[in-house]
Each structure stands twice: as C-alpha cells, then as structure tokens.
Amino acid sequence: MADVSAATSADDSAPVRRRPDDLHTEVAVVGAGPAGLAAAVTAADAGFDVVLVDAGQQPGGQYWRHPAEVEPGQAANSASAATAANEKTDEGAGHHSWLTFSMLRSRLRAHVAAGRIRYVPNHQVWLLESVGTASVLRLTGTWDAAPLRARSVTAERLILCPGGYDRQLPIPGWTLPGVMAAGGVQALIKGNRTLAGRRAIVAGTGPFLLPVATALAEAGAQVVAICEANSPTGWLKNVRGAVQVPGKAVEAAEYAASLMRHRIPYRVRTGVTEIHPAADQPAADQAAADQAAGAAEHAERVGAVTVTRLTADGTPIAESGSRIDVDLVALGWGFTPSLELVLAAGAHTKKDVDGSLVAVVDDRMRSSVPGVSIAGEATGIGGAMMAVHEGELAALTLAADSGRAVSSRRVTTLLRLIRRERAFAVSMHLANPVPQNWASWLTDQTLLCRCEEVPVAAVREAHDVLGATEPRTVKALTRAGMGWCQGRVCGFATAELVASCRGRASRAEDLRPMAKRSLAVPVALGELAALSERDTSSAKMEGGTPSERGRTA
Amino acid sequence: MSGQCDGAADSADRVEISFDGTPISARPGTTVGAALTDAGIRSWRVTRIGGTRRGIFCGIGVCFDCLITVDGAPNQRACLVPVADGMRLVSDTGEAARGNGSGNDNSGEDAHG
Numbered sequence: 001m002a003d004v005s006a007a008t009s010a011d012d013s014a015p016v017r018r019r020p021d022d023l024h025t026e027v028a029v030v031g032a033g034p035a036g037l038a039a040a041v042t043a044a045d046a047g048f049d050v051v052l053v054d055a056g057q058q059p060g061g062q063y064w065r066h067p068a069e070v071e072p073g074q075a076a077n078s079a080s081a082a083t084a085a086n087e088k089t090d091e092g093a094g095h096h097s098w099l100t101f102s103m104l105r106s107r108l109r110a111h112v113a114a115g116r117i118r119y120v121p122n123h124q125v126w127l128l129e130s131v132g133t134a135s136v137l138r139l140t141g142t143w144d145a146a147p148l149r150a151r152s153v154t155a156e157r158l159i160l161c162p163g164g165y166d167r168q169l170p171i172p173g174w175t176l177p178g179v180m181a182a183g184g185v186q187a188l189i190k191g192n193r194t195l196a197g198r199r200a201i202v203a204g205t206g207p208f209l210l211p212v213a214t215a216l217a218e219a220g221a222q223v224v225a226i227c228e229a230n231s232p233t234g235w236l237k238n239v240r241g242a243v244q245v246p247g248k249a250v251e252a253a254e255y256a257a258s259l260m261r262h263r264i265p266y267r268v269r270t271g272v273t274e275i276h277p278a279a280d281q282p283a284a285d286q287a288a289a290d291q292a293a294g295a296a297e298h299a300e301r302v303g304a305v306t307v308t309r310l311t312a313d314g315t316p317i318a319e320s321g322s323r324i325d326v327d328l329v330a331l332g333w334g335f336t337p338s339l340e341l342v343l344a345a346g347a348h349t350k351k352d353v354d355g356s357l358v359a360v361v362d363d364r365m366r367s368s369v370p371g372v373s374i375a376g377e378a379t380g381i382g383g384a385m386m387a388v389h390e391g392e393l394a395a396l397t398l399a400a401d402s403g404r405a406v407s408s409r410r411v412t413t414l415l416r417l418i419r420r421e422r423a424f425a426v427s428m429h430l431a432n433p434v435p436q437n438w439a440s441w442l443t444d445q446t447l448l449c450r451c452e453e454v455p456v457a458a459v460r461e462a463h464d465v466l467g468a469t470e471p472r473t474v475k476a477l478t479r480a481g482m483g484w485c486q487g488r489v490c491g492f493a494t495a496e497l498v499a500s501c502r503g504r505a506s507r508a509e510d511l512r513p514m515a516k517r518s519l520a521v522p523v524a525l526g527e528l529a530a531l532s533e534r535d536t537s538s539a540k541m542e543g544g545t546p547s548e549r550g551r552t553a
Numbered sequence: 554m555s556g557q558c559d560g561a562a563d564s565a566d567r568v569e570i571s572f573d574g575t576p577i578s579a580r581p582g583t584t585v586g587a588a589l590t591d592a593g594i595r596s597w598r599v600t601r602i603g604g605t606r607r608g609i610f611c612g613i614g615v616c617f618d619c620l621i622t623v624d625g626a627p628n629q630r631a632c633l634v635p636v637a638d639g640m641r642l643v644s645d646t647g648e649a650a651r652g653n654g655s656g657n658d659n660s661g662e663d664a665h666g
Contacts, residue, residue: 055614057635062613068582068635142614143634144626165615175618177596177608184612184632192580192587193558196609220559300606301595327555338615450610450618453602484617489610522617522628 020139020151023118025051027398028137028155030125030341032108033061034101034384035376036161038391041107043159044116046399046406051153052108052117055124055142059108061163062183063384064101065191066091094190094215096251097384104388120153122146126523127531128344133371135345138531140523157371159394160345160359161387162338164377167356169204169333169438169493170456172446173275178302182212182332195219197328201305203227203272204332206432210255212330217262224324226259227270229310229333229435248424269310273321273441275329278303302329314435333434336492337378340517345372349515350508352380354429356492357511363415365394373398381429386421389414439500448497449490451483459494463501471495472513484522487514555590568638572597579636586612586619586631589642597621597631597644606646620645 029040032054040052054061058069069091092098111117120139123146127138137153166181173179180196182204188194200221202213205228213223259266278301309320336356339349347367348360358381359374361367367374373394376387393414400406444457462468462477471494474480480494481487487494491514499506557580567578570588579588586609589597596606598620610618612632619631622643631642 055633143623143629145624145634165611165613175600175605175607175610177606180609181611181613181616184609187612187632188587188590188609189558192583194555194583194587194590195558196555196590198555301608447603450607450616453600484620485615488615 020148023051023120023150023153025049025118025153025155027051027157027159027395028053028135028153029159029161030054030137031061031161031163031376032056032059032119032121033161033163033376033387034063034104035163035387035391035394036061036159037101037104037108038388039159039161039373039375039395040117040391041104041111042392042395043398044111045107046395046404048116048157048395048398050111050117051120051150051155053120053123053125053137053139053150053153055122057121057142059105059119059121060101062165062187063387064095064098065187066095067191067193094211094218100385100388120150123148123150124521125341126519126521126527128341128520135371138527140521140527144524157373157398158345159365159373159375159391159398160341160367160378161374161376161391162341162378163387164335164337164381165488166208166332167334167336167434167492168331168489169434170442170446170448170490171272171275171331172441172443173277173302174329174331175447175450176275176277176300176302178327179275179329179331182208182330183335185328185330186212186215189215189219193219195221197221197326199224199326200328200330201225201227201272201307201324201326202330202332203229203305203307204334205229205434206332206334207252207428208332208335209330210252210259212332213264214255214258214262216328216330217258217264221328223262223264224326225265225267225270225307227272227307228266228268228432229271229314229438230432231268231312267307269312271308271310271314271316271435271441272305272329272331273308273316274306275302276304276306276323277301278327302327305329308441310435311437313437315437315440334429334432335377335381336488337381338488339378339515340486340520342367342374342378343512343516344520345369347372347374349512351506351511352429353426354381355434355496355506356381357508357515364397365390366397380422380425382421382425386418386425389417389421393418434496439497448494449478449480449483449487451485451489452479452481454478454480454490456497459497460501463498468498469502470513471498471510474498475513481514486517486522491515555593555595557591568636568640570636570638570640570642572642573644581636583636584632585621585623585629585634585636585640585642588636589631597642597646599646 026049027043028051029036044050112119122142123139125137126140129136135158141148166183200216202209213226217223304325306321308316342359347369352358359378361379365373365375375390375394396406442456446456448456458478462474468474495506495510568581577592596608598607607618610616614633620628621631623629
C-alpha cells in the first residue's frame with residue numbers, strides 16, 4: 001500500500017506511465033470538493049484506509065477551484081511548505097472560507113504522506129458496480145492523456161460527494177459562443193485567471209449571481225447588470241436566517257459593497273429573454289464563411305441580449321424589453337446535484353424544495369443503500385460549509401457504525417450546524433425559485449437539448465401529437481437528454497417543460513429518468529470491451545445489485 | 554474581448570501550443586479552454602445538425618460543448634485538459650463535425666446512448 005500511495009500522492013508531478021492498479025480499500029470517497037475532502041480526512045483520522053477519487057487535478061472541487069498549485073512537488077507533503085507557498089501566491093484570491101480549505105488540504109497531504117489516504121486525482125468514475133457487499137468503482141482518466149493510476153477501486157464503504165453544477169433554463173440564442181454557465185465563468189477566473197469577456201451580463205436567479213458578477217468586475221470586466229428573476233423581498237425575509245448563519249451576513253454585506261464599488265446594477269424581476277449574435281456577424285452562413293476563411297476567432301458569437309421585466313411568475317412584460325450589447329452572458333438558476341452515481345448505487349432520491357432531484361439520506365448522511373453514504377450538494381444544495389459539515393458527519397457516522405470511538409459532542413455540534421445551514425438554504429431556495437412561467441420566453445426553435453439539438457417544438461410535438469405524457473417517453477422520442485452530456489444540462493428543463501405540457505408541477509418521477517445515466521461519463525469503447533473481457537458475472541450494470549442490497553436490508 | 558484577468562500574474566514561463574496550425578503562447582497551468590479564451594478564440598466546434606458554432610459553456614466538464622482534438626485524441630473537454638508545451642489542438646469545424654466525414658464526434662455516443 002505504501003508503494004501505491006507514493007505513486008498516487010499529490011506530489012507526484014512527473015507523469016510516470018505504469019500499469020493502472022486495482023485498488024482495495026475500507027472507505028472510498030468520490031469527490032475532493034468541500035464534502036469529499038472533509039469526509040476523507042475525517043475517515044482517515046478515525047483510522048480507516050481511504051481512497052479519494054476526484055476528477056480534478058487538485059483538491060478543492062468547484063467551490064475552492066484555484067490556479068495550478070505552485071511547485072506542487074515541493075509543497076505537497078509539508079504543511080509548513082504549503083503555507084509558505086500559499087503566502088507567496090494569490091491562489092486564495094476571491095475565496096470565502098479559504099482557511100477552511102487550506103486546513104483540509106494540509107490534513108489531506110499529511111494523510112497521503114502517511115499512506116492513510118490514497119489520493120487519485122484526474123480520474124472519473126464511469127461505472128459503479130457491486131460485488132457482494134463491496135462497491136466497485138471503474139475509473140477512467142478525466143482526459144485521454146491523463147496518467148491513469150487506478151483502473152478500479154473496490155471499497156467496503158462508499159461516501160459519495162459528487163457536488164453539483166449550474167442549473168440551466170434554455171433561452172433563445174443560448175448556444176452562441178460567449179454564453180456560459182455562471183459557474184463556468186467563475187471557473188475560468190478562479191482556476192485560470194482568465195476573463196471570458198469584457199462586457200458581461202449575469203442573469204438567472206439566486207445568490208450565486210453576486211460572486212460571479214463581483215469576480216468579473218474585480219478581474220476587469222464591465223458588468224452591465226445582474227438580472228435577478230425574483231424579487232428582493234425574498235432577501236429581506238431572510239434577514240433572520242442570515243443572522244443565524246453569521247458568515248452569510250458578512251458575505252452578503254461584502255457583495256453589496258462590491259456591487260456599489262463597481263457600479264453593478266442589480267435588477268430584480270428582470271430576465272435575459274433573448275440572446276443575439278454579434279450584429280456585424282449575422283448567424284446565416286457565418287459558419288461556412290468562417291470555415292472557408294479558416295478564421296475561427298471571427299466566429300459567430302454573442303453580441304447582445306434582450307433584457308425584459310418579468311412578472312412574479314416569470315412572464316415577460318410586453319414592450320418592456322431593451323437591447324444591451326455584451327460579449328459575455330453568464331447564466332445560472334441555482335444548482336443541480338450530480339446524481340448519476342447516487343442513482344447507479346440504487347439510492348433513493350426525491351425532489352427538493354428548490355425543484356432539483358436530490359439523494360435521500362438520514363440525519364447521519366446514510367443513504368437508503370447499506371454501506372453507501374452521501375454528503376454535500378447531492379443531498380440538497382446548501383453551500384460549501386454545509387457540505388464540509390456533512391462530509392465530516394458522514395465519516396464520523398461510518399466510524400461509529402464500525403464500533404470506533406467518536407466524539408458525541410462533535411456529532412451533536414455538526415447536527416446543529418447542518419440544521420441551521422439547511423434552514424438558511426431552504427429560505428434562499430424559497431426566495432429564488434425557478435419562475436413558474438419560464439417557458440413563456442421560449443420560441444419553437446429554441447434548442448432545449450444542446451447536444452442533440454432538439455428544439456422546444458419537438459418536445460411539445462412529442463406531447464401534443466405523439467401522446468408522450470412523461471419525460472422518459474419524450475426523451476426516447478426526441479433524443480432530448482441523450483447526447484454527450486446525457487441530460488446534465490437539459491434534464492431539469494425537459495422534465496419541467498413536459499410537466500407544464502401536462503398542466504402540473506414536475507415530480508421526482510419526471511426528474512429521475514433525465515438524471516439516470518447508464519454510464520456515469522462517456523468512455524472509449526475499448527474500456528467497455530476490456531471490462532467485458534474480465535469476469536463480470538458477479539456484477540450487474542447500473543448498480544442493479546446494490547439496489548437489491550438496499551431492498552433486502 | 555476576452556483575455557487574462559487584470560492584474561493576473563503574467564509568468565515569464567510560457568508554453569507554446571498550436572491551434573489549427575497557428576502558434577499560441579499559453580500560461581502554464583491553465584486549461585486548453587482558458588488558453589484559447591486568452592487568445593481571443595471563442596469557438597472551435599460546429600454542431601452536426603444545425604452547423605452552428607459552440608465554445609465553452611459549463612466550463613467544468615459537464616456539458617461537453619467545448620470538445621476539441623488534442624494531440625490527435627478527438628473529443629477532449631477543452632475546459633479540463635491542461636496545456637502542455639508543444640500541444641497540437643485541432644478544431645472540429647471541418648467535414649467530420651458536419652456529419653459528412655468519419656464522424657469523429659460520435660465515438661463516445663455509442664457507449665452511453
């Protein structure tokens with residue numbers, strides 16, 4: 001094991017091609033964001049042998065995304081060296097709770113150095129199987145040339161911390177280059193110090209629009225407006241909730257000050273209802289012209305948006321639209337948890353107050369499947385600190401369930417913190433809902449599914465003409481949600497649109513088929529072939545076995 | 554116009570990469586998507602059906618809109634692949650991406666349909 005941990009440690013900067021291992025461990029943690037980091041180091045503290053698998057190149061997840069760590073080979077195994085490196089760089093610039101991350105990372109490095117955590121970055125789980133009572137994670141590189149260190153991880157216990165990503169609603173023109181998820185704009189800034197545009201608009205709903213807008217402004221962009229579809233009275237109602245989570249009040253005050261400093265207009269009950277290509281480069285035939293000229297940098301791109309006042313239910317108010325020139329549009333409607341591994345494990349899911357599908361867990365983060373715990377955004381969007389607390393609680397629960405000594409005082413504290421953070425998250429969700437009538441700004445030609453290029457009209461036709469009454473059937477008929485992203489981007493909107501065709505609210509049964517993925521990430525056919533050559537007689541695809549395990553418990 | 558954040562440390566170290574044969578100088582430690590964005594390039598793929606351009610959308614490996622060929626490997630997510638000196642990037646704006654050629658944007662779809 002010492003040999004393997006050395007090969008997979010964070011300081012292994014020289015990519016050595018070696019035969020990837022099949023790892024065996026007591027606890028596997030998937031995801032090295034706030035929840036996964038906390039879960040992994042807490043489990044290792046408790047004496048478990050831990051494997052931590054993460055798609056990223058370095059720990060932190062989306063929330064603590066930061067530039068490539070300076071001289072990682074020198075700093076990786078020494079907390080003092082790491083601290084020194086941090087002081088020399090601006091890697092924590094723009095981050096809240098950076099100290100929390102810095103401490104978690106130091107603990108990770110210490111555990112990796114001691115061989116208690118085998119850290120496997122740059123790997124994604126493409127298949128979750130079960131063999132007996134163990135879970136088997138099949139891994140692939142995040143990109144083809146990523147050095148593959150582990151081919152599989154077999155674990156007695158699993159803690160899934162897959163995080164989430166921006167929830168999206170289609171808008172006419174939203175496939176134009178220069179239109180991005182708000183989190184993607186933030187990732188370019190936080191991870192690369194790259195600015196995706198110089199004249200930006202940030203639109204959608206929710207508190208996350210604020211840090212994205214202020215990060216853009218602080219990086220040098222002009223932010224022409226934040227368009228918040230909901231009303232600020234939602235924020236005012238939350239003053240009590242904010243006071244109960246003091247950090248949140250400070251955060252909100254800082255954002256408010258930054259908006260003032262950068263003169264960013266915060267427009268409520270307002271939405272970007274149409275996105276236009278740059279005027280000098282009309283969409284028609286532009287792609288062909290560019291191709292002929294070989295001038296990709298002069299490609300079709302965003303040039304302007306229509307900003308429209310919205311009623312309380314999200315209906316655009318006639319004649320209220322105005323056109324604003326921009327070269328970057330950042331969109332976000334809250335977040336959607338990554339649930340493919342949760343569903344593959346056979347764990348129960350439900351629709352949360354924000355309308356997204358989430359994993360069902362008990363108050364100690366245990367899922368409905370024995371041996372599988374879930375922490376962080378997958379259990380309901382609640383922010384980074386709640387995720388940290390959930391990750392720690394999940395690991396402490398594993399320890400307690402295995403008969404190890406656990407501080408009951410700490411567990412009580414975590415339960416109280418999580419309860420408070422959840423209450424705050426719920427009040428934010430209720431203040432920032434997806435507008436009920438969002439579909440009113442769609443045109444027939446608006447692409448719902450970006451990958452398979454399925455227009456809204458095709459979905460409505462599947463319902464009105466072909467008699468498809470549920471998202472599962474609509475998906476099969478239209479291919480919405482069946483392209484490269486497997487419904488990650490359009491799944492929520494497709495479920496909502498079909499439900500609205502039925503004249504009802506969406507249900508978990510609508511969301512689930514759009515979130516289920518037969519393979520968690522696309523893999524080369526060679527990897528599937530290699531799998532079938534091995535002995536898979538005891539394992540079933542799509543987590544069928546763990547699901548049965550859950551029912552028999 | 555896109556590019557580096559104001560005040561971003563402009564390291565003396567650069568890596569040299571190429572995009573469709575054009576040399577680009579990139580900051581080490583950034584992703585392919587960031588390097589292209591720094592260079593003012595917003596799009597490197599054309600869709601199969603509508604023939605419209607795409608660039609980075611989600612920026613975190615979820616949406617697969619930013620697929621690009623990296624050193625001969627097709628369908629890599631530009632937002633996740635780190636740049637490396639001498640890296641050759643090729644856009645998917647040609648015949649294949651339009652569905653008339655070898656269909657190199659399709660190799661993964663059979664595996665997850």
